[in-house]
Amino acid sequence: MRYGFTTGSCGAAAAKAAAYMLLMGREKREIAIETPKGIVYRARVLDICRGEREVSCGVEKDGGDDPDVTTGAMVYARVSFGDGGIVIEGGEGVGPVTRPGLAQPVGRAAINRVPRQMIEREVLEVCRLADYKGGLRVVISVPGGERLAESTFNPRLGSVGGISIMGPTGIVEPMSSRAVLETIRVELRQRREEGADCVVVSPGNYGLDFMRRAYGYNLDQSVKCGNFIGETIDMAVEMGFGRLLFAGHVGKLIKVAGGIMNTHSREGDCRMELLGAFAVKAGADMESVRRILECGVTEEAVHILQEQGKLGEVMDYAAERICFYMEKRAGGGLRADCVIFTNESGELARSKGVREWFILWERERERRI
Numbered sequence: 553m554r555y556g557f558t559t560g561s562c563g564a565a566a567a568k569a570a571a572y573m574l575l576m577g578r579e580k581r582e583i584a585i586e587t588p589k590g591i592v593y594r595a596r597v598l599d600i601c602r603g604e605r606e607v608s609c610g611v612e613k614d615g616g617d618d619p620d621v622t623t624g625a626m627v628y629a630r631v632s633f634g635d636g637g638i639v640i641e642g643g644e645g646v647g648p649v650t651r652p653g654l655a656q657p658v659g660r661a662a663i664n665r666v667p668r669q670m671i672e673r674e675v676l677e678v679c680r681l682a683d684y685k686g687g688l689r690v691v692i693s694v695p696g697g698e699r700l701a702e703s704t705f706n707p708r709l710g711s712v713g714g715i716s717i718m719g720p721t722g723i724v725e726p727m728s729s730r731a732v733l734e735t736i737r738v739e740l741r742q743r744r745e746e747g748a749d750c751v752v753v754s755p756g757n758y759g760l761d762f763m764r765r766a767y768g769y770n771l772d773q774s775v776k777c778g779n780f781i782g783e784t785i786d787m788a789v790e791m792g793f794g795r796l797l798f799a800g801h802v803g804k805l806i807k808v809a810g811g812i813m814n815t816h817s818r819e820g821d822c823r824m825e826l827l828g829a830f831a832v833k834a835g836a837d838m839e840s841v842r843r844i845l846e847c848g849v850t851e852e853a854v855h856i857l858q859e860q861g862k863l864g865e866v867m868d869y870a871a872e873r874i875c876f877y878m879e880k881r882a883g884g885g886l887r888a889d890c891v892i893f894t895n896e897s898g899e900l901a902r903s904k905g906v907r908e909w910f911i912l913w914e915r916e917r918e919r920r921i
Contacts, residue, residue, distance in 0.1 A: 583611075662714070753797070
């Protein structure tokens, strides 16, 4: 299946092409950038408009074999001379952040951290090529973005009036259910045939990167399961694994605490209801519970729980329920543990058995020497 590229990659490619034409004075019809995933994106540069003080151009969003509502949208960059440094702003169709939790301050354009880093890196590369040491202003826009946003979760997440420019890896990985499930099966089988009795599973890159940073865990020994929690547990039981550690962001894992075994938003979303219920159990006041229920992102709810001094108790109980439902799905066929984290706060909770995993990992390292 064919990879696609995120709005962040499109914005970075358009910005690089516009900066090149502004500083080098030559037209650019194709541009290449390297995504955080290490995959090179070669984009056609469209709708070029050149002036002495600014250049704008666009790149068409290519969703690959996993298209979404933004596939085919034009992502534009307008680059002009500035006072100093690289200033990145949002234009038409890019929503401002209206609520905390999106890794950008409220009021700032919803261009997330990794896309901002990509845009700045690519523009600075052109500056070095042109030996230009002055400032540049980059404005990213998506005409029609306000309409597109109505078909996404952006308004609930606190970005209104347009879409978010996002994508932590820069690429859109094909998510055909059959292909993803087969990949999970192959990775689990490889781990089992290597002699492993336990396996670390995470919904995606955030969870695996967290395990590497926090615990020094070898990502080659882990399995990325996407939204398919239940099916992954079924396969692990079928293959004879004795233990499974599930590591992930609270926004995904809290769903499992309610027995939801496919964490895609179209399958079910009770994140705030569960956090609210757990807060009640922990003795939070009703005003705090009401605020939690009105949150758009889990990080916002985490801040409220921190304010009330209830975060630890709520997350410990969530970890307990996550393990309960995973072991229930396994039918007693394996022992489950979990680690819950956020990008901002780090580890929020771990189940009681996680400490034993450090011993298991050490044995694994010794076995591989």
